Amino acid sequence: MSQFETVDEVVRFDSVDEVVTALGEQGYIADTRLATTVFLVTRLEKPLLIEGPAGVGKTELAKALAAVSGRRLLRLQCYEGQDETKALYEWDYGKQLLYTQILREKIGQVVADAPDLHEAVERIGAQESVFFSERFLAPRPLLEAIRAPEPVVLLIDEVDRADEALEAVLLETLAEYQVSVPEVGTFTTKQPPYVILTSNNTRDLSAALKRRCLHLFLDYPSADRELEIVRSKNTGLPEALAAQLVDIVRGLRELELRKSPSISETIDWARTLAVLGVEELNATILSDTASVVVKYDKDVRKAIGALPRLVDPNATIPEHGHGHGHGHGHDGGHSHDEPAHRAVDDTEDEPSEVDGRAIRAAKDQAGRFGHTYGSNPLGVGLGEKAAKAPKVPAERGSRSFGAGLGRKRAL
Ligand SMILES: Nc1ncnc2c1ncn2[C@@H]1O[C@H](COP(=O)(O)OP(=O)(O)O)[C@@H](O)[C@H]1O
Ligand SMILES: [Mg+2]
Structure with a gap:
């Protein structure tokens, strides 16, 4: 890593070729299209959204970027039904309980001479800020990335599995790189993290999220x-x-x-x-x-x-x-876009399988993305243009979203 210029211990790449070399040293083989995008991530302070089928190196790229830039990797693994507390922060209930037990006597003194229950509750309430302070805050990846004293790489993995409500929270956070905790205050990043979001395209992401991100479509390699x-x-x-x-x-x-x-x-x-x-x-x-x-x-x-x-x-x-x-x-x-045929084909052998995993798996098809993305030689888009493709035929959309996933598109 010493061969790359470091500014305040932050590795800085001077060219796309340097990125190719550095990733290669970490065992990640990148072509220039991919390396160009990574180069831009390190220069533009924009999150990168990588879309593509499973197993083409999306997650691995985030790990490799952390390794080449000497940054710590923080990972938010998305899943269905995940709520924002798992992404932002939680209160460390166990620690709060432990402290109240150890401090039982002291707490007893606070309420000892309270004339009635109401007054006792008021007095405890007045002490609330002690227990809802930074000491008892359990930061989850987003807050951790923003609070980190040193620059980090934040991987938001398989964001298409998260619900749209969480997607909105991510969007808000990535727009400002700040998280507000009502009881404590607002945390703002000192050094924006490199952010990589990945998606296996099991559902369309919001146009707003795509607009905010650099976009890379990663297909099976040459x-x-x-x-x-x-x-x-x-x-x-x-x-x-x-x-x-x-x-x-x-x-x-x-x-x-x-x-x-x-x-x-x-x-x-x-x-x-x-x-x-x-x-x-x-x-x-x-x-x-x-x-x-x-x-x-x-x-x-x-x-x-x-x-x-x-x-x-x-x-x-x-x-x-x-x-x-x-x-x-x-x-x-x-192999492209034959939803009607595929719908019949998929169900004939596994009539009972309508869970999300099967639907997702059915979408990891080679060539599902090929033509639409192939026409964009750099595959790097700064907004809407990249966000347009791929088109999902109506039948396929209703099939996946109608099969008990309960998600709604809110475009
Ligand atoms: N460009 C690459 N260079 C080296 N190994 C790669 C590359 N792309 C994929 N791999 C290999 O493929 C595996 C799967 O990649 P992964 O990042 O987990 O896929 P996904 O796109 O599903 O996140 C990695 O563990 C790695 O061994
Ligand atoms: Mg992955």
Whole structure:
């Protein structure tokens, strides 16, 4: 880290290339588009919103940024039903109770000569500020990031899982970098944190939030970058096989799977094959180990059906009854936006599964974002422009939000 200029112990990058190098030293392989965005985060004091399918390195980027900038990472993991106290602050009830017990005698003295209950309550009330003071404040990530004496990286992970009420609180906080605690006062940041929000796109985020943030769409990496990532993890799989494996995984991502294999799954597969001492990739060994990359029974069957073709594009494959025409080569357009078809397809095997996780998983489709975002070469937007895509077909929207999630869009 010493090679980068430090100002008041804050690492400052002079160029996008420096960012690429620094991230690389932390084991994070970035292309220039991604590094440009990171560079801007360090210069513009704007939060960064990263959207994209699961497992493409969104969370990892926040960790890597913390490492390269020498900052502490504070993480707010979002989930459904989370309320703002978990994001901002809580009162440390246990500590308050402990103190009142230890101070029982002293408290007793305060109310000892009170003539009646009313007066006793009044006297205790007058002491309230003692127990609702900074000493008993339990800061949660947002307040902690703002109160921190040193600059930090704040990761607000999977913000699409949080309810819109919490999203509004985040927005307010990120607009001013201050948190007000009525009993104590207002905390204002000394040095704005680098803020990274991630979203797996299970619902649209508010336009206001997008407007406030730099925006980066992170899709599955190019074959070259994925190979570089695999290489950097020292999986033990020979280079030529790793390259072939990356292409095969990319082929699997074009199938209409419920959960497309992510980068971590490519890495796991490479490790698995290396441990098995595989010297040549063939359909048999890949089928035997396919469960490393595809985790749903139906996906496994689809993957196994497609593997011979992916290993050897010239192989002729007999029709396998269950497929949806997947034996017919790479048809990029085929996997995009077929909500009606998918709705039927998804429910036929798992009729009882309507929980949020399944809905989210169903949305982690390769290619769900491809075309719309591909047209923005830098993928960096400062507002509305980036916020427009992707369009979710009405049927899909009503399906996910109608299935008991109980969320409303308030645009
Ligand atoms: N650019 C990258 N360089 C190195 N490893 C990466 C990169 N992108 C993803 N990975 C690997 O993929 C894994 C999953 O990434 P993660 O950040 O958890 O995904 P998500 O986008 O779901 O937050 C990481 O633990 C890391 O091993
Ligand atoms: Mg993540």
